[in-house]
Amino acid sequence: xxxxxxxxxxxxxxxxxxxxxxxxxxxxxxxxxxxxxxxxxxxxxxxxxxxxxxxxxxxxxxxxxxxxxxxxxxxxxxxxxxxxxxxxxxxxxxxxxxxxxxxxxxxxxxxxxxxxxxxxxxxxxxxxxxxxxxxxxxxxxxxxxxxxxxxxxxxxxxxxxxxxxxxxxxxxxxxxxxxxxxxxxxxxxxxxxxxxxxxxxxxxxxxxxxxxxxxxxxxxxxxxxxxxxxxxxxxxxxxxxxxxxxxxxxxxxxxxxxxxxxxxxxxxxxxxxxxxxxxxxxxxxxxxxxxx
Amino acid sequence: xxxxxxxxxxxxxxxxxxxxxxxxxxxxxxxxxxxxxxxxxxxxxxxxxxxxxxxxxxxxxxxxxxxxxxxxxxxxxxxxxxxxxxxxxxxxxxxxxxxxxxxxxxxxxxxxxxxxxxxxxxxxxxxxxxxxxxxxxxxxxxxxxxxxxxxxxxxxxxxxxxxxxxxxxxxxxxxxxxxxxxxxxxxxxxxxxxxxxxxxxxxxxxxxxxxxxxxxxxxxxxxxxxxxxxxxxxxxxxxxxxxxxxxxxxxxxxxxxxxxxx
Numbered sequence: 001x002x003x004x005x006x007x008x009x010x011x012x013x014x015x016x017x018x019x020x021x022x023x024x025x026x027x028x029x030x031x032x033x034x035x036x037x038x039x040x041x042x043x044x045x046x047x048x049x050x051x052x053x054x055x056x057x058x059x060x061x062x063x064x065x066x067x068x069x070x071x072x073x074x075x076x077x078x079x080x081x082x083x084x085x086x087x088x089x090x091x092x093x094x095x096x097x098x099x100x101x102x103x104x105x106x107x108x109x110x111x112x113x114x115x116x117x118x119x120x121x122x123x124x125x126x127x128x129x130x131x132x133x134x135x136x137x138x139x140x141x142x143x144x145x146x147x148x149x150x151x152x153x154x155x156x157x158x159x160x161x162x163x164x165x166x167x168x169x170x171x172x173x174x175x176x177x178x179x180x181x182x183x184x185x186x187x188x189x190x191x192x193x194x195x196x197x198x199x200x201x202x203x204x205x206x207x208x209x210x211x212x213x214x215x216x217x218x219x220x221x222x223x224x225x226x227x228x229x230x231x232x233x234x235x236x237x238x239x240x241x242x243x244x245x246x247x248x249x250x251x252x253x254x255x256x257x258x259x260x261x262x263x264x265x266x267x268x269x270x271x272x273x274x275x276x277x278x279x280x281x282x283x284x285x286x287x288x289x290x291x292x
Numbered sequence: 293x294x295x296x297x298x299x300x301x302x303x304x305x306x307x308x309x310x311x312x313x314x315x316x317x318x319x320x321x322x323x324x325x326x327x328x329x330x331x332x333x334x335x336x337x338x339x340x341x342x343x344x345x346x347x348x349x350x351x352x353x354x355x356x357x358x359x360x361x362x363x364x365x366x367x368x369x370x371x372x373x374x375x376x377x378x379x380x381x382x383x384x385x386x387x388x389x390x391x392x393x394x395x396x397x398x399x400x401x402x403x404x405x406x407x408x409x410x411x412x413x414x415x416x417x418x419x420x421x422x423x424x425x426x427x428x429x430x431x432x433x434x435x436x437x438x439x440x441x442x443x444x445x446x447x448x449x450x451x452x453x454x455x456x457x458x459x460x461x462x463x464x465x466x467x468x469x470x471x472x473x474x475x476x477x478x479x480x481x482x483x484x485x486x487x488x489x490x491x492x493x494x495x496x497x498x499x500x501x502x503x504x505x506x507x508x509x510x511x512x513x514x515x516x517x518x519x520x521x522x523x524x525x526x527x528x529x530x531x532x533x534x535x536x537x538x539x540x541x542x543x544x545x546x547x548x549x550x551x552x553x554x
Binding site: 008009010011012013015016017019020021023024025026027028030031034083086087089090094100102103104105106107109110111112113114115116117118119120121122128159162163191213216217219220221222223227237240241244245250253254257261 | 295296298299302303305306307309310312313316365366367369370372373374375376377378381384385388389391392394395396397398399400402403404405406407409410422423425426429430433458483487489490493494503506507510518519522525526529530532533537
């Protein structure tokens with residue numbers, strides 16, 4: 001009985017698995033191979049050199065834009081997570097409000113470009129925010145720094161990825177049983193105390209996961225910095241995208257994509273290391289046992 | 293309560309830009325500032341008269357339909373497989389699905405671009421659809437995974453014991469039970485494809501989808517036309533979400549029916 005069941009399963013899974021292998025795994029491998037090739041006068045030559053990696057690592061521009069992307073990523077992902085936690089907490093422990101959930105889903109599903117455009121409208125020199133400030137007499141001349149600054153990039157990225165982060169937080173908090181939280185509250189913990197002493201340690205790996213996913217999305221988003229960041233809008237993502245669209249040095253772009261991937265892994269390990277060192281992230285198993 | 297206030301403040305932050313866009317799409321003057329100069333439908337009239345925009349919309353709808361259809365077929369088979377796979381099979385499917393979700397669109401976009409270049413496949417509507425399925429299929433499988441955890445395999449066994457063939461069991465027991473979630477997930481796939489921009493910008497070649505058209509408009513100027521297009525796109529997303537919600541309600545009913553049977 002068991003054998004035919006699972007062989008039937010493999011047969012049914014085959015088309016989806018094959019699809020993902022052909023159009024996701026294989027392309028990633030080709031991209032990796034490309035990163036060792038060379039480009040000479042708009043032709044890509046198969047080769048095996050590390051120059052794409054070495055040239056990127058030696059280029060000051062690469063470091064400037066990568067540090068820019070990492071900074072934007074860390075700041076934005078941190079603020080996004082801090083904002084997502086109260087909403088997630090509310091949805092999981094206080095009220096499973098369908099209205100709030102659907103309002104979040106609506107913002108998540110509203111077009112990505114439209115939201116970038118909305119913030120450009122809001123922050124521009126003749127935009128809504130400046131008009132209100134001038135009419136209220138707070139400033140005399142329009143404030144230019146709202147737009148084309150790191151501030152504009154950060155606020156827009158938070159707006160774009162907050163709904164996604166809230167859903168991740170909801171799913172990681174849902175794993176913690178409400179009785180534990182109730183017990184802590186009965187024993188006199190404040191809501192914040194219950195969060196830091198009971199929920200955070202138990203949900204730590206889920207919350208770190210939410211932070212990292214948000215970080216990867218934000219640091220890899222090159223459209224928002226390009227549209228709203230002005231001169232500070234150069235990030236690794238834009239550099240890579242330009243290699244594939246304008247300059248035409250695909251192998252260099254491929255190498256930089258993998259360097260960016262490596263940077264994400266290093267940051268993940270660093271975040272986990274900090275979490276362990278501060279005792280916020282505990283090994284998962286004992287916590288589970290205590291919970292169930 | 294403080295927490296409730298904080299939550300609603302965050303929701304206000306999420307919704308405010310969208311409300312402003314909708315409001316200014318009805319603005320009688322092209323300026324994007326207060327005081328409000330009165331309501332008008334002039335931008336909507338311009339949008340409807342724009343032929344390029346119309347063809348971009350049709351392109352996007354076509355791509356989204358094909359994406360949803362292919363995702364639905366592959367995803368339905370994978371969902372049925374999920375119920376029959378052991379731990380290792382499930383783990384393989386999970387890794388294949390979670391990795392593309394956890395990567396920036398840029399990475400997926402450029403790797404598909406090199407694949408198409410290497411295989412000498414001309415960039416076209418087909419390559420857009422192929423790429424969108426790579427993004428939508430994992431989301432469908434991850435969404436199905438949560439629902440399938442509630443599926444009671446004894447229902448299939450009961451059907452087989454009562455003499456139904458494997459195909460009859462699929463058609464009369466398993467599929468009807470998972471269909472509402474499958475269809476809701478396919479609608480999700482449609483929505484993902486309809487809004488996709490980053491990956492599309494690499495694999496579209498000379499084709500123009502709606503997000504790509506909006507992008508080219510955004511780069512050129514700040515025109516109030518974008519407000520009207522954005523509002524229409526927003527209404528469209530809400531409508532998709534509403535349909536998914538309706539189907540979700542049907543699903544809850546069928547799940548309850550399933551419970552009473554088991």
